[in-house]
Amino acid sequence: MYVVVTGGGKVGLNLARELIGNGHEVTLIEGWRPRYLRIEQELEHAVQYGDATELWVLERAGIQRADLVVAVTGDDEDNMLICQVAKEKYMCARIIARVNNPRNVQHFKLLGIQPAVSATDLILNLIEHDIPGHGLVHLLDLPDEQLEIIEVEVTPDAPAAGRRVADIELPEGALVISVLVPGKPGFVPTAETVVNPGDEVLIVLDPGLEDTITMQFNPNGVRPGG
Amino acid sequence: MFVLIVGAGRVGSSVARSALVAGHEVSILDEDPLSHERLEAGLDGSWEDNGGRFTVGTGIEMAALTAAGIDQADVFIASTDGDNTNLTIAQIARKRFGVEHVIVRVLDPARSDWYAEKHGLNTVCPTKHAIQQFEQALITAAG
Numbered sequence: 066m067y068v069v070v071t072g073g074g075k076v077g078l079n080l081a082r083e084l085i086g087n088g089h090e091v092t093l094i095e096g097w098r099p100r101y102l103r104i105e106q107e108l109e110h111a112v113q114y115g116d117a118t119e120l121w122v123l124e125r126a127g128i129q130r131a132d133l134v135v136a137v138t139g140d141d142e143d144n145m146l147i148c149q150v151a152k153e154k155y156m157c158a159r160i161i162a163r164v165n166n167p168r169n170v171q172h173f174k175l176l177g178i179q180p181a182v183s184a185t186d187l188i189l190n191l192i193e194h195d196i197p198g199h200g201l202v203h204l205l206d207l208p209d210e211q212l213e214i215i216e217v218e219v220t221p222d223a224p225a226a227g228r229r230v231a232d233i234e235l236p237e238g239a240l241v242i243s244v245l246v247p248g249k250p251g252f253v254p255t256a257e258t259v260v261n262p263g264d265e266v267l268i269v270l271d272p273g274l275e276d277t278i279t280m281q282f283n284p285n286g287v288r289p290g291g
Numbered sequence: 292m293f294v295l296i297v298g299a300g301r302v303g304s305s306v307a308r309s310a311l312v313a314g315h316e317v318s319i320l321d322e323d324p325l326s327h328e329r330l331e332a333g334l335d336g337s338w339e340d341n342g343g344r345f346t347v348g349t350g351i352e353m354a355a356l357t358a359a360g361i362d363q364a365d366v367f368i369a370s371t372d373g374d375n376t377n378l379t380i381a382q383i384a385r386k387r388f389g390v391e392h393v394i395v396r397v398l399d400p401a402r403s404d405w406y407a408e409k410h411g412l413n414t415v416c417p418t419k420h421a422i423q424q425f426e427q428a429l430i431t432a433a434g
Contacts, residue, residue: 146378176379
């Protein structure tokens with residue numbers, strides 16, 4: 066596979082190194098001369114000097130025959146536009162973009178740049194999964210389908226504690242799909258299943274219902290201002 | 292018309308002043324508060340007294356664009372000193388906010404042409420004009 070990587074910082078350089086080690090053909094483009102010279106000592110002809118947002122620089126790197134373009138500079142606008150021309154002008158089959166500021170994820174989507182990888186968001190998700198008792202964990206977000214699956218722990222003071230699934234007051238657009246009792250395999254509940262404190266409940270819901278649902282299962286887990 | 296200009300450097304501030312004088316509503320978004328002073332050069336009274344608006348922020352922040360009034364904008368001008376910023380925010384103005392007229396400064400002639408053709412952006416390329424003027428001046432000098 067021929068891969069063009071733009072941006073020779075920590076991410077880009079390590080990526081290039083690994084890809085070359087795995088037998089792929091790689092061209093890394095770096096626009097800051099001192100960094101380019103340093104990388105050239107190691108990667109030799111696999112690194113080129115230039116501003117990867119300029120078309121002639123991309124063409125010199127052979128973007129027309131690239132199977133994959135990975136834009137991992139430290140600038141989100143650069144990454145977006147590099148991927149946009151790779152996809153729309155040079156018809157690259159695959160692109161991957163790095164998002165530096167998670168607030169810009171929406172702009173990558175708007176321009177059709179997918180996948181757009183935000184390290185901050187990845188770490189945030191891990192933190193949410195790893196801190197117990199946080200109340201609510203997003204297991205799956207399907208923004209295009211307008212669906213989410215969340216996991217919430219039932220606290221003793223919750224309105225839902227000790228109730229049958231059928232009696233729990235859930236808003237329209239939310240459904241309990243599984244109950245996880247500590248030490249037992251998870252199961253799909255019936256209307257008669259009783260939910261107890263300490264259980265974890267998986268719920269499929271429309272986006273925006275999180276706080277209403279948290280009130281039922283984990284009232285102290287509601288985010289401030291939420 | 293409501294004109295939103297992102298980037299009030301030499302180009303943006305001049306266009307802003309003439310748009311204001313021509314009777315348009317003009318709102319400026321610039322990350323540097325000092326740009327406000329440049330706007331007032333040659334004006335009687337402050338930019339605001341003359342009816343202008345000024346917001347400090349960058350064109351890629353949704354909150355800043357909203358504060359600067361992008362929802363009402365009939366014309367959006369991207370005239371920061373960065374091609375990539377200009378091309379990004381111009382597409383945000385067009386695709387996210389549906390601004391009718393989007394004018395964008397692109398110094399790189401190759402991408403100026405491509406974005407005009409492929410994305411229908413009204414691109415202005417100062418580099419092309421400079422090249423033409425240099426070539427003309429050279430012809431004149433050579434007699």
